[in-house]
Each structure stands twice: as C-alpha cells, then as structure tokens.
Amino acid sequence: MMETVSLIIRLLLFGVFALAAIGKILDIAGSEKAFRDFGVPDPLVRTSARILPVAEYALAVMLLFAGVSWYAAVGSLMLLLVFIGGMIFQIAKGSDADCHCFGQIHSEPVGKASLLRNIGFGILAVFLVVAGPENQGLTLAETPVGAIQIIVLLTGFIMLAAALSYLKQTAERQATLQRRLEMLEMFSGEGGAIERDDMGSPEDGLPIGSPFPDFELPSAAGRIVTMEHLIADGQPVLMFFVGPDCTPCSALFPQILAWRNELAGQVSFVFVSKGTGTENLEKFKGMEADRILLQQKRELADTVLAKWTPTALFLDRDGRIASHPATGDSAITQLVEKIKREDLMRDFLFFSNSNGFAKPPKIGSRIPDFSIDDLYGKTFSTTDFVGHKALAVFWSLGCPHCRQMIEEIKEWERSASEQDPRLFIFSDGDLEAHRALDVRSPILLDKSYSVSSKLGMHGTPSAVLIDENGIIITETGIGSPNIWALLGKRRVFKTK
Template sequence: MGILFVVCGIAVVLVLTLAGVSKFGRAAETAGAMREFGLPARWADRAAPVLPAAELGIAVCLLTPGVAWAGALAATLFMALVTMLVTVALLQNRHPSCNCFGQVRAAPVSWGVALRSLLLTLCAAYVLWTGPAQLDQGLLAAAGKLAATPGAAVLASLAVACLFLLQGWLSLNLVRQQGRLLLKIDNLEQRLAAAGIPEHQFAPLTGPLPGSAAPAFSAVTLAGAAVSSSTLFGNGTPSLLLFVSADCAPCQDLLADLLAWRGAHPPRDRLVIVTSGTAQANRDKLGGLIGADALLQEEREINALFGVVATPSALLLGADGSIAAPIAIGKDQIMALVQGTRARDGAGLPGRHIAYS
C-alpha cells in the first residue's frame, strides 16, 4: 500500500505542477478555454490568472506536512470537476481546447483526455482515502520512509519502466509526425505537378546571390600552376564553375555525361572545374575526366566561398564575372542548367536567373 500511495501522490503532484507552470503567462488562452467549457466570460477572465497558482498551490500542499490531506481533498475535487466538464463536453459532441492535466499546450479534448483525467482523479482519491494519519508528514516524508524499505527497489523499477514507456510514446509520436509531414510534402508535390509547376523551379538560395560578383580566390591547378579568379572570370566569356571531389562517385557519372554533351554541343562558356582531395587521388579517380588545369583546393575553402555544401554542384557565371544563377546540385540539376543555358542562347533569348532545388 505504501508504494501505491507514494506513486499516486507523486503522479498527482507532477501533473498539477506541469499544468500550473504551462499556464503561466497565458491567461488569455486559459480564459478562452474556460469559456469554451461554458464558464461565463466575466468569471473566466477572473479565474484564468488564478488557476495556475491554484494548481501549484495544491501540489505544494500535498508535499507539506500538516496540510497534505487538505491538498489531497482539493486535488480530488479539482480533478473530478475537470473530468466531469470534459466528459459532458464530449457527450454533447463538443471538443473545446484544454490545457488539461499532462498537456503542455492547449488541444481539443478527446476521450483519451477524459480517461487520463479520470485516472488522475482516482489517484488523488486513493491518496485522500488513506486518511490524514498517513498524510500527516506530507508526501516527501512518505517517499523518504519508503526509500529505506525493500519497496524502494520496486518503486525505482516502476520509475524506470515509466521512463521507458514515456520514451516509447515520444518516439512513436515523432515517427507519426514525420509520416504526416512526408504525406503533406507528397501532397504538395502532386498539387504542383497538377498545376504544371516543375519540381525544380524553386529552391532556397545558398552562397552568393545572382547578380553579385563572384568571390575572389586563388588556387593551384593539378599541374601545379598558380591561378586566380581574376584571370578566370570576367574576361567576356561566361563560365560554368563545377565543383567535384575525388571521392565522389556521382561526380564521375556527371563528368562523363557533361563532357559527352559538350562534345556534341560546342559550348559557349568556359568550364572551370574545382576539385578537392589530393592531386594523386584526383588523377587516379578522375584522371580521364578532368584536365591538368582543374583547380585543386587544399580543403574546401573555395566551396565555402560559393556556399557549396555538396558535390557535384555547379554555378553559372556571366561574361562579366557575376553570378548568373543559383547553385545547381546533383547531376539532374546541373545538366538542366547547362542544357537550359544552351537552349536560351540558341534562341537568342536573354539569360535569366533560374532557381533549382
């Protein structure tokens, strides 16, 4: 009986504390919930600021010697009232928002909320039923006495089990939320496709904005020659700045397709390849796909200048050395960027900034 008494009492204290703390500073929201349950607006506006203090006061009373039994009585009556209000609302097919016991944020009530409130009411009633004698020293004293008995191990096991159950519940809800987000994303993609909007039309911008000047840098080619961005860009010829890596398998596929496409369609821009890794690794893995004039960065310092976070990536630079389009990431986007630029040039259309996701 001692273990059940302490568990029920501590559960009531924790729930009341959580409920009280979560309502502080949210009097307007609390008053709105009270009005939804049928309390007159005048009373709700007056009771809302007092409710958090009342919940915390009941929790403190349960822990305090001399007034613990009074706290148990108040907790039982209060939780019974909330349970009754929730049940009546549900029977009337109403679902008012409630920051009820165990909830950090207000949410529409359900039968699960009613069941939880009923269980907490029974816990408070059981603590009250034990009588003033056992509650005379307060719940903390009762918990301290229990810790000195063999029942403490049982209590600790129950606490650990509750923690595991809580972790499982949180994980399950996280997975469900992730599933809902994925469904919403799929729905949005289907609606965009139905509206004729290409999937890769929009994307968040990273790195320098289109129209801005390309960041200045210096580097060494695979052949060991020192070069600077001022000699590469802004000389009247557009440039395609391609970022790859020796350890990037998709980069090899992209380079093969890109070089084949440029061989079939004489390019009007200059291809500037920036790679990372050791010179020998690049020769071994990309030797047939990149030339000796490819730029070799010590780490990823050039990637950082242009906001490149993944390889392969590409940036289109205008004839004046300015950024002509946001970063294209991956083979499909890079090929779309290259082919789109060729199509516009062939049609005599002015270049425009295109965002790829």
C-alpha cells in the first residue's frame, strides 16, 4: 500500500515540476520579470530565468525512478522552501508580484492561494524524504529503453496539457477582443468619437490608504447615503463609477452582476451614477435601488479622480481607498480577479496597478531605524514616530511646488488638534534658508535624502502616513492635493 502511495506522490510531483518547467520555457521574458519582482539582482536575472526550468525538469525526471527519487525529493523540497520563503516575504511587504509558478500556462499574483499550494507540494516532498532512499515506491521501468519510453510518454502528456491551457487562454483573449469590438460598434452607432482631451490618465487617482472623501448622496431609492452607511456591515466596498448614458457600462453590467453574486457576503457592490433614479434603475436592472448613488453631475467622481466610465475603485472595510482606479472592462476584470483570490479581512489590504517597473507601495512596512537632527540640533529617531500618527513630508528648497505648500503647512499647524497626525518635514540643503521658513513642525535635514528614500519618497513634495506603531499605512502621495488627501482633508459633498 505504501509503495503505491509513494509512486502516486512521485507522479504528482513529476507533473507539477514538469508543467512548471515547460510553462517557464514558453515564457522566458515572464520568468525574468518574476525574478526582478522578487528582488533578484539584475545581473543574475537572465541566468536564473533559464536555470530554474532546467532544474525543475531534471527533478521531475528523477522523480520517475525509485533509485534516485529520494534525492529528487530532497532537491524539490529545498526548491519549494525557497519559493515559500520568497512568497511569505512578498506578502509581508504587501507586494502583489506575479509568482509565474507555471509560466505561460498559469500565473497569478503572490497570495494566500499560491502560498498554500506550494506548502501542499512541500508536504508531499517531505513524505518522500522521510520515507528514505529505500522506500520510494514501485519502479516504473526495469530497463533503460523502458525508462526512456516512460519519460517521452509522460512528457508528451504534460506538453499536451500545456497546449490545451494555452489554447484556452487564447480563446479567452479572443472573447475579450470580441467584447471590445462590440463596444466600438455600439459607440460608432451613437455618432462618432467623443473628445476627452481634458480627462488625463485613466490611472490617476487618490493615494492608496487615503480615507475615501466624505459624501452625502441620494440613492435611487430616495434615501441619503454616506460612507458610514456603506461600511456599516464591516465589508469592503467595490465602487463602480457609471452613467445612464455609458454604453461600455451596459456591456459590462451582466458581468458585474455575476461578480456580485459570486462575492456576496464578502464585498458590497455600489454604483455611483448621475441622472434620475428611474433611468438608472431601468439601465441597471438587478442592482438594489439603495446601492445606486446619484450625483448631480460628477462631483464625487471628480473628487476621487474617476474620470472615465466605467471605473472601479476598491475600498477596505474601514472606508480607505485600497486600489488604484481600474478603468475599462479589462482593468476592472483584473481587479476583480485579484479580489477573488485575496483574504479580504487581512490588515493592510490593497491592490496596486503595478506595471512591473514602478516600485510597489511600502504599505504595511515598518519604518527603518534612523537618527537625524532637526534645524536646531535636536535628534529625532524611529521612536519619535511611535505612539502617535505621523505625516512624513518630503520637501526641497529648490522645489517651487514645495514653497507653495508653506502657507498650507502653517494653516495645518494652526488648526491641527491633538488627535491629528504630527507633521515631520524631511529636507536637505541650507540650514538658515530652512529656518527662514518659520514653520513649527520639525524640519529634519536628511542629507541626500537617505532616510526619505527608505520611507517611500517619490520626488518633492510627497508624503506618507505612518501609524502609531511605526507602520507605513499609505502609498506615497505626490503633490499638495494628494498629500492632504492622505489625511482626509477633502470637503463633504452633498447632493439634494
């Protein structure tokens, strides 16, 4: 019985490692990107992306033969432990790096599902390791010719599975393309192109971690709804910015209803539209009337920089912005797929539209240890950022936008209460020129911005919010409006 179990485990692990190797070979560029996302130094990326699938396939072949499968199990376990350690590190720092586990065949951002899957594979490898070299199960072939036949046959099955998976992905891409063509046809039927020269980038948005702006809007049911109402049940919110005259919204709406049903009890779906309740209820049949909020024009959408329709924005259970705007059917679908794979109750939950080149937000990271002097020689360290929320502002004397912020900072200092975050300004340059600014908040002279860069500085002016435990809880807000948005300094919108 145990010999049969050991053989089955060997065959399962053979399939896993052979499939992973073939998938990576089919997408070397994707493998290189995954290595970069996991922090592998650039000089090693190219070589690592080619060695890994070769090693995986070698282990897969060795697992077929009882005489050497124990050594393969040891190697497989070591490799899986490296994968698991890398995943835990990425999850701990809040990164959604793509694991690229099965290359072109199947890939997904690092998360709970991919971590548990690798732990399961690791348990199978542990079983073979503990069994010892003499107890690896039944032998598949007695002669070298038989061994070669087995390798060719099983590899053929794996390649067939890879081909079928690739065809499935191709069909899905064709379906997406067909849907977009249908949208273009619907647009052309309504009278040509729409000029949007003033709209800016679809990915513009308030920083992740910012409180969603307060609002009071009527629902299609006639009831006034606020942010407190939306998060009263303790669930995160997926907010869709739509319109009664938005043709792409109509095309996507059936899929939105399917997502809502799939995530029922986990995520609240809310529409923010304009126009009358009657026309919106007619347009979006199936949505609850009290979950369709009505703007007079675009006041709330403009506040959160949702400049296009449809756009989706994910809010955590505390009502903080937890994603970048996802604009259009493809981006919205990607966001929802990430949501479905995630533990929606975990702390520091967010979804980033990382393009593989931008640095991921430092949300959930503890601030590094440092010691730095202010303008008058007083030393500040990491401990000064613990016990009270703090806004770390990155500033420069030579930055005109920074100088325009001085009066805003002074106004903040005059109006801030004891409960508001403390403000610390990180800057570099002439001591006396900084003193002449006459601000009460500590200005910490950070030579070459060595500390600022570790806190998440992205140019000047920019800022991050740090909680009472010294944990960064927002992405970097760039520019004065986004810096104050980190503190929720937005006016309340009311629509009658």
